Amino acid sequence: MKKSNHFANPFAAWTGHRLFHVVAGTLVGAMAVTQASAMLPIPEPALGSPLALQVADNSSRASAQAVNSKITASLISVDATGQELLVPVDANTRLQAGNVLEYQGYFTNTNTDRVRKMTVTMSIPEQVELLGGVAPEFPYGSADGNTFARMPLRGKIDNQLQEIPLKYYQAVRWDIEGVGLNDTVMVKYRARVK
Structure with a gap:
């Protein structure tokens, strides 16, 4: 009997998972929601996307489409x-x-x-756990995917306030200031396949 290797197709477990969601708004509070089509490299039905983007600037709601995004994954x-x-x-x-x-x-x-300000949130797929290598510095982290605080996260474990291990993080967020016209910013993190 031949064993099935679910790692033979690295994308099988992630098919249908949303890899990112883009949200944009202006300083006066108007918000627009749009979907970004960036995915991990081929095949197309691969990872779907945990990325949220919030843009605050002086322009109109069209700023949601005025930020191009691309997500890549590399094996180290x-x-x-x-x-x-x-x-x-x-x-x-x-x-x-x-x-x-x-x-x-x-x-x-x-x-x-x-x-003026761009907030980028990348979720961490269920099939991996955060290791570190988070850049730029001073990100926010979330253990539930909704509530964010400066990293490292701290919580009560056995009635003692301790750092929450990175393997429990579900998302990382950055506030990026002053992105010039046609400038590209990069965010990154490293994770281990479970």
Whole structure:
């Protein structure tokens, strides 16, 4: 009897999972909601998207479509000299429990003016656990996907206030200020396949 290797297709467990959601608004409080089509590299039905984006600027609701986004995932490996390599995940990548991935989100301001403040939220898929490598510095984290606080998160464990282990995080959020016209910002984190 042949055993099924669910890691042979790295995207099978994630099919249908929403990888990101984009929300934009202005400083006066108007909000618009739009969907971003960025997904992990091929195949198309791959990961669906845990990314929320909120833009605050002086322009109209059209600013929601004026930020282009792209999400990538790379498998971290080491070459013969001990140098770390990022190998893009694609349909031929065979993931196994313990593999370390780096998720990177790229956001390009295509507004007619700079964006004063952009809030980017990336959720952490259920099939992986956060390891660290979070950039830029001073992000917010969430253990429930809804409530965010500065990292590291702290909570009561056995009646003592302690840091919550990264493996329990469900999302990471960044506040990015002053994104110039046609400037691209990158956010990233590393996670281990469960």
